[in-house]
Amino acid sequence: MGSETLVLTHDMMVEGTHFLPTQDMADVAWKLVAVNLSDLAAKGAEPLGVLLGYALGDDDARFAEGLREVCEAFDVPLLGGDTVRGSGPRSFGLTALGRATHTPVPDRRGAYVGDAIYVTGTLGAAMLGFEAVRDGTGADSEAYRRPRPLIAEGRALAPLVSAMMDVSDGLLLDCWRMARASHATFLLDSETFPVADPARLNECVRWGDDYQLLFTASPDTALPVAATRIGTVMEEDIGALWVDSHALTPLDGLGYQH
Amino acid sequence: MGSETLVLTHDMMVEGTHFLPTQDMADVAWKLVAVNLSDLAAKGAEPLGVLLGYALGDDDARFAEGLREVCEAFDVPLLGGDTVRGSGPRSFGLTALGRATHTPVPDRRGAYVGDAIYVTGTLGAAMLGFEAVRDGTGADSEAYRRPRPLIAEGRALAPLVSAMMDVSDGLLLDCWRMARASHATFLLDSETFPVADPARLNECVRWGDDYQLLFTASPDTALPVAATRIGTVMEEDIGALWVDSHALTPLDGLGYQH
Incomplete structure (x- = not known):
C-alpha cells in the first residue's frame, strides 16, 4: 500500500x-485478539x-469487557466487523492489520545453515493454565487465559532474524514447520528447552497456546530480547527435525494439529 | 497507509x-465474497x-469451487485466513480489503438537502430468487445465489455522490439509515421504485440481498451509470423517511433487522 x-x-x-x-467470555475475547496480534508480532x-x-x-457484556481490556492493553482499535x-x-473470527516495521517481513522460510535457533519465554505455561481452568484448581491460569503477544519483542527482532514465527501449536511442531519451510534440518537439544514443568518436558514442548517467538539468527548476533538457544540449523539432508539423537516427524505427535 | x-x-x-x-456451498462461497465486495463497491x-x-x-470441495469462481470473476486474491x-x-467470516479510488471516501452521512436520491438496478430480484431456491421451482435464482457487487459502478460514482451505501437490508430500511446518518429527511415516491414484481412492491423494497447502490447527488449531476431517481433529500424536521404521504420508521417493518 x-x-x-x-x-x-x-x-x-x-x-x-x-x-x-464454561470459560469467562472476557478471557475468550482477550485471547481472540491476542492470538492474532501474536501473528503480527512474529512479523515485526x-x-x-x-x-x-x-x-x-x-x-x-463480558465479551465486550474483555475486548475493551485487550484493545486498551495493546493500544489497538476495534475498526469494525459484524455480529450474527x-x-x-459459537464461533468468532478476528482479522488483525498491521504495518510492517522492517522489510523484508520475517517469515518461516529464511533459516540458514549454521544459524542458532532460539525461543522466547517459557513453554508449557499455557498447558498448566488450561489444566487449572479445566479442573478448577485455582492455580495461576493467566498464561492460558490471557496470553500476551510479544509485539515489542517482534519489532526488535525483525531486523536481526533469518526466520521467525510464533509458537501457537507446540514448539516441536512449529520447529518442524520452520525447518521444512526453510529446506533445512533443525537440530535441537532437549536439555536446553525452557519449560514450565521439567517433569513434563515432553508435554510442554508439544502443547500450543504459549505464543512465544521462535526464531533463527546468526549465532554471533547480539539479541535485544531475552531468549533461549535450543539448537542449530543444519543441512536439509537428514530430515527436518532432530531432538537429541532422534529424528522426529509429525507422525510422532509433535503438537496440536488442526 | x-x-x-x-x-x-x-x-x-x-x-x-x-x-x-440445502444450498449449494459454491453459491454460499460466492455470496460471502460478493456481499463483502459490495461493501467495498459502495465506498468506491x-x-x-x-x-x-x-x-x-x-x-x-464445492465451497472451494465457488470461492475460486467468485475470486476470478472479480479479480480478487484470497490472501489467507483460517479453517476450523x-x-x-456452520459460520463463515470474510474480510475484504480495498484501496480507496476517491477521497473523501463516500459514506452514508453526506446527503444534502435538495439532492436527488437514486438506486441502481432492480429491487426484489433476490427475494424472487430466494423463493425459487426455497420452493425448488426451477425459476431463475441467480440474483439471490450469485449477487454481483457493483465495483465499477461504485468507482464511477464515488467522485460524484454526496452519500452512498449498498442496499443489503431492504431499500426502505437503508434509506431510513442514510437519512438518519445524514440528519435529513428522505422523501420517496413509491411509483418510481424499480422493482422486480410490481404486484409485490411493498415486499420488494423491504427485502434485502439485492446489493444495489443507494446514493444521493445534486439533481443536475450527469450520472455515469444507470440509476433510478426515487426521491429528494429534505430538511430533517419532519422525520427521517417519508414514502408518498406517509412517515415511516423501522417500527413499520422497513427491512431485514439483524
Missing part, C-alpha cells in the same frame, strides 16, 4: 475446540486495528 | 440465518484481497 507494507492475519475460535463453554508488525466477527450470546445470531457452538 | 486510504469490511454468514442448509474502493474464516464441513472444525450450524 503506497510506501508501506501491510501485514494481515485472520484467526477463528470455536466453542468446544478453542475454548471451554505494528498493529493498526482489528475487525471482529461475533456470534451473539448470553454473555455479550446463530444456534449451536 | 502512507499515501493510500485503505477500506476494510468484515461480514459473516451463518447456516440457517444467511443461507439454507478497488478490491485488493480477502481473508476467509472457514468452518470445515462435508462439502468443502466445529459442530452445529
Whole structure:
C-alpha cells in the first residue's frame, strides 16, 4: 500500500475446540485478539486495528469487557466487523492489520545453515493454565487465559532474524514447520528447552497456546530480547527435525494439529 | 497507509440465518465474497484481497469451487485466513480489503438537502430468487445465489455522490439509515421504485440481498451509470423517511433487522 507494507492475519475460535463453554467470555475475547496480534508480532508488525466477527450470546457484556481490556492493553482499535445470531457452538473470527516495521517481513522460510535457533519465554505455561481452568484448581491460569503477544519483542527482532514465527501449536511442531519451510534440518537439544514443568518436558514442548517467538539468527548476533538457544540449523539432508539423537516427524505427535 | 486510504469490511454468514442448509456451498462461497465486495463497491474502493474464516464441513470441495469462481470473476486474491472444525450450524467470516479510488471516501452521512436520491438496478430480484431456491421451482435464482457487487459502478460514482451505501437490508430500511446518518429527511415516491414484481412492491423494497447502490447527488449531476431517481433529500424536521404521504420508521417493518 503506497510506501508501506501491510501485514494481515485472520484467526477463528470455536466453542468446544478453542475454548471451554464454561470459560469467562472476557478471557475468550482477550485471547481472540491476542492470538492474532501474536501473528503480527512474529512479523515485526505494528498493529493498526482489528475487525471482529461475533456470534451473539448470553454473555455479550463480558465479551465486550474483555475486548475493551485487550484493545486498551495493546493500544489497538476495534475498526469494525459484524455480529450474527446463530444456534449451536459459537464461533468468532478476528482479522488483525498491521504495518510492517522492517522489510523484508520475517517469515518461516529464511533459516540458514549454521544459524542458532532460539525461543522466547517459557513453554508449557499455557498447558498448566488450561489444566487449572479445566479442573478448577485455582492455580495461576493467566498464561492460558490471557496470553500476551510479544509485539515489542517482534519489532526488535525483525531486523536481526533469518526466520521467525510464533509458537501457537507446540514448539516441536512449529520447529518442524520452520525447518521444512526453510529446506533445512533443525537440530535441537532437549536439555536446553525452557519449560514450565521439567517433569513434563515432553508435554510442554508439544502443547500450543504459549505464543512465544521462535526464531533463527546468526549465532554471533547480539539479541535485544531475552531468549533461549535450543539448537542449530543444519543441512536439509537428514530430515527436518532432530531432538537429541532422534529424528522426529509429525507422525510422532509433535503438537496440536488442526 | 502512507499515501493510500485503505477500506476494510468484515461480514459473516451463518447456516440457517444467511443461507439454507440445502444450498449449494459454491453459491454460499460466492455470496460471502460478493456481499463483502459490495461493501467495498459502495465506498468506491478497488478490491485488493480477502481473508476467509472457514468452518470445515462435508462439502468443502464445492465451497472451494465457488470461492475460486467468485475470486476470478472479480479479480480478487484470497490472501489467507483460517479453517476450523466445529459442530452445529456452520459460520463463515470474510474480510475484504480495498484501496480507496476517491477521497473523501463516500459514506452514508453526506446527503444534502435538495439532492436527488437514486438506486441502481432492480429491487426484489433476490427475494424472487430466494423463493425459487426455497420452493425448488426451477425459476431463475441467480440474483439471490450469485449477487454481483457493483465495483465499477461504485468507482464511477464515488467522485460524484454526496452519500452512498449498498442496499443489503431492504431499500426502505437503508434509506431510513442514510437519512438518519445524514440528519435529513428522505422523501420517496413509491411509483418510481424499480422493482422486480410490481404486484409485490411493498415486499420488494423491504427485502434485502439485492446489493444495489443507494446514493444521493445534486439533481443536475450527469450520472455515469444507470440509476433510478426515487426521491429528494429534505430538511430533517419532519422525520427521517417519508414514502408518498406517509412517515415511516423501522417500527413499520422497513427491512431485514439483524
